[in-house]
Amino acid sequence: MPATTETLTAERILAATEEVLRRHGPAKATVVDVARALGVSHGSVYRHFRTKAALREAVTKRWLDRTTEVLAAVAADTGLDPEDRVREWFATLFAAKRRKAGLDPELFATYTVLVGESGEVVNDHICDLTGQLTDIVRAGVASGAFTVDDPETTARALFQATGFFHDPGYAKEWERPGVQEEFEAVMDLLVKGLRG
Amino acid sequence: MPATTETLTAERILAATEEVLRRHGPAKATVVDVARALGVSHGSVYRHFRTKAALREAVTKRWLDRTTEVLAAVAADTGLDPEDRVREWFATLFAAKRRKAGLDPELFATYTVLVGESGEVVNDHICDLTGQLTDIVRAGVASGAFTVDDPETTARALFQATGFFHDPGYAKEWERPGVQEEFEAVMDLLVKGLRG
Incomplete structure (x- = not known):
């Protein structure tokens, strides 16, 4: 119609x-x-x-926001202790990216191009995500589970240290056998680092 | 001549x-x-x-081996305790990559293309590097400084968790202000994770 x-x-x-x-x-x-x-x-x-550029930015933002919303629910899930929340948050991010890349590789490649064009939209998206992580890290510090000087700096470090499992540049690696075990090994190391 | x-x-x-x-x-x-x-x-x-392909592979291996040699000296430096050795090893890797990318960006871009073509050469290179890291992690376990179940798995996790600071795909990020502090934050978290 x-x-x-x-x-x-x-x-x-x-x-x-x-x-x-x-x-x-x-x-x-x-x-x-x-x-x-x-x-x-x-x-x-x-x-x-x-403009055409505004339309492309808006559709890119919509694509990225879908992931942000799913992750926000995990970040806010106080039923999980902070350590499990960090693990679940990254597991959800990795699973969402793998699913998008695997189910519809052409659309994923298209959005990877758009993301490369939309610097500001992407920066906002990364700020949203590291903001959610900062909240989880703060909750861990408050409960005594984590020993961290600056939750915001640590949240950014967590996000950078897991890039292999969410940066679209690594999408081809996500289908390799053993990648899930590699993800777990990185998470084990990072969570131990949070405990301190 | x-x-x-x-x-x-x-x-x-x-x-x-x-x-x-x-x-x-x-x-x-x-x-x-x-x-x-x-x-x-x-x-x-x-x-x-x-063949032309053999020549391209050999020149790529030569380029990668230069970094491997510099890092081998750090890995073997038993004058540093294992924690300092891990930090120094990654700082040396990051500095070498930044220098290569910054001083001669065209040659760096060229080698980035060649590296993308030379799957086996690159895999061998990554095995060499994670092998060096495995030795450092083992030394840390032996001295009681690190608590790690499987040094090889942990070495791979360390390498993946620092990709932002050595994968050529991120070269543009290395000139950004604040990137050295971000590197330190990731290293702090990982070293705390090794201590356990």
Whole structure:
């Protein structure tokens, strides 16, 4: 069903943009393709997103935010003690990335290109994630489980030290046999480091 | 001075190959260019390296081995206690990579392409490096400084957890202000994890 001015929401445009990106790839996808997929003029799309760059940034943010939301639920799960929460948080991040890369490799490759273009969106995303981690580290310090001087610095260190298991540049490694054991070995070392 | 059959050593060919790669880039450099730079026929080059691929692999191995040698000296320095040796080993690795990337970014980019082609050479290199790390971890377990179940697994985890500071894919990050502090924060966490 073509969209009308009333039913054309930002979310509908973003969903159509993802579909167009999946079909045409990041180099060829245009705003006209998105408008055509929705049965509207490209002017209607521009009313929601003022430039093609803004549209690409918004769809990238939407993709990244899905992971942020799933992880926020783990970060807030006070039913787990802080050590288990750190482990579960990274296990959820790694599983989400592997699933995205494995189930739909073309879309994953597309978003990897978009992420490379969207410096600010990505920085915000990393700030959101390390912010969640900082909260978990602080909870561990408060409960006496962790010995850490500066939770924010430590959260960033945790995120950098696990890059092998969430940076899309390593996606090919995630299908290698033994990678889950390697993940566990890195987590064991980091959690021991948090205990201090 | 052009090389003669007597003076044409594998090392001279590899030095010339590096120079040709620096000038032409990895896509355009040919065996004929290398032979011309040495003033010999391309047949003379092929007598030392049977294929272009073999020559590229050998020059990549030479580049990687330079780092391996510097690190071997740190790994063997029993004047440092194991904790300081781990820190010094990674600081040396990070400094070597940053220096290579910063002083001659084109050659660094060239070798990054070659490294991507040379799966086996790179795997051997990583085995060499994690072997050195395993020796340091074992020494720490022997002295009672480290509490580690399996030194080999832990050495691999250390190497993966520090990828941000030695994987060429992150080279652009190494010039960012604050990256040295980030490196220290990761090392602090990992060394605490080794102590256990």
